[in-house]
Amino acid sequence: MKRIAVGIDVGGTNSAFGFVDSGGNIIASGNIKTDITDDFDVYLNLLTSEINNVFNTIQGEYEIDGYGIGAPNGNYFHGTIENAPNLRWKGKIEFTKKLSAFTGKPAYLTNDANAAAIGEKIFGKAKDLNDFVVITLGTGLGSGIYCGGKLLYGHTSQAGEVGHIIVEKNGRLCGCGRKGCLERYASATGIKLTANELLKNTNRKSLLRNYPENEIGSKLIYECAVKGDELAMECFDFTGEILGRALANVTAVLSPEAIFLFGGLALAGDLIFNPVRKYCEENLLNVFKNTVKIEKSGLKENSAAILGAAALFYSESGI
């Protein structure tokens, strides 16, 4: 019997899961709707049923060792999801306790950005690195940090909120209620806000003016930038400048060997990496110049979250 772990990625809309071996191969996968119910017990029942259904297709060869879960507002210390604004279950959800009671197997949970970092360490480009940062550029900006070979949790288990570093005093209003957080500039949402500001506050020509405001998103801005649209290219430069400067400050604190960018915006390639690298390097303290690589994540976009969650299990269980 080959042994596998189940990696579960809990998103606001969907929960995806996969059976992952210790080499990082996804043997089989499936998903259910997350937002189908506000009763966590009902959700857990549906999730474990579907996991069983898919497991039946591979059961003869494999045995499940345990579960790893990546979830928004995940608390690693307690195995809970706590007051996640994008999930229907309110309050504190005892995810690992209930899942383990149900399955009889060990389960570990952390937030999604930490799972991405663990995935990078176990299955990605960071296998030999002890000090690195993974930045996930999605609707918001998440981060997972390794220091001295260990994931950084801090006192509260909530360390690594790089997206909520305040980078502009009295800047853009953030979902957290404060102003000027990095994720309001460096994320899919951030670049969209930047484009809308540039379109509204200037009369400059842009292909983006051919689209209604609600269609202008990071993908369209990318497509226009690729066509040479100057305003769209400026959106990437502006985003890269703010992110690059913030990463220079993060480097002053942590001195990582590498920073991996992951998620939608990172798919823009040179358009985002060139300005991020340039402005980070420009703003680095001398001792850190040429000490930190900024690279694309080694995990594939569509499997990273499941691999990260499974990696959490492998990392914790030592299997």
Added chain:
Amino acid sequence: MKRIAVGIDVGGTNSAFGFVDSGGNIIASGNIKTDITDDFDVYLNLLTSEINNVFNTIQGEYEIDGYGIGAPNGNYFHGTIENAPNLRWKGKIEFTKKLSAFTGKPAYLTNDANAAAIGEKIFGKAKDLNDFVVITLGTGLGSGIYCGGKLLYGHTSQAGEVGHIIVEKNGRLCGCGRKGCLERYASATGIKLTANELLKNTNRKSLLRNYPENEIGSKLIYECAVKGDELAMECFDFTGEILGRALANVTAVLSPEAIFLFGGLALAGDLIFNPVRKYCEENLLNVFKNTVKIEKSGLKENSAAILGAAALFYSESGI
């Protein structure tokens, strides 16, 4: 025979040393001039001679286990001092290698702010803490960081340069050649610059106007603030605001349980702690509110550097 470690604090002008037992008691101490020579070998000869002289006064009872050194631009990984702008020895100084060759005992070296953090962990208020930050407010701003019970060195050994987080875009010119570094605002030098700016750019009354510019320093600003001088009090508020905001950002990354302030400015008590606590808390992301204490260091000003250096030895040797 009781066993002791020698803690050595290398400063730009003086090098102080002390014989420290594992309980943090300084049994005897001494010092030599650091800036007496630009030849490190001559310096090391003088230092070890003077250590021997003082050791002779207590020799009957004690045996030296080894040495810990705190030094500006100290590189823990290599036991070297590298290109320290405030020291006369240029290039890379093989401090621990030469000291150990000379004495036959193990020696460890780190930078002075890290030594302060290790001192806080071994002999100060952080004995039971795994995640905390020590900020030293002297001529500049240094920091030493513990994550998950271990001192944070990062990839380069230079992690913890909180003083060189850029807090004001195009702000005050820093000694590092960049602009807007935290230490140009939150340090003895920073508060002096703030006072001079307020005196020059406004016509407001202040006791500070009774003194020539070159006499206005952090101590005088403190004395005037204690007398109720509004401009002097505003200097502390301004300093505390910038430091508090920066510490809120540091907390977003590290989530420490406590931040200890140490050094000249921290002696101003409520005048500096009140605004730092207020502006830090105001700028914290919700999940971190009421999770981080900002406190005075538990080490005494005049013995902290020696204790920190000796603590490095105890921490590394496991004795």
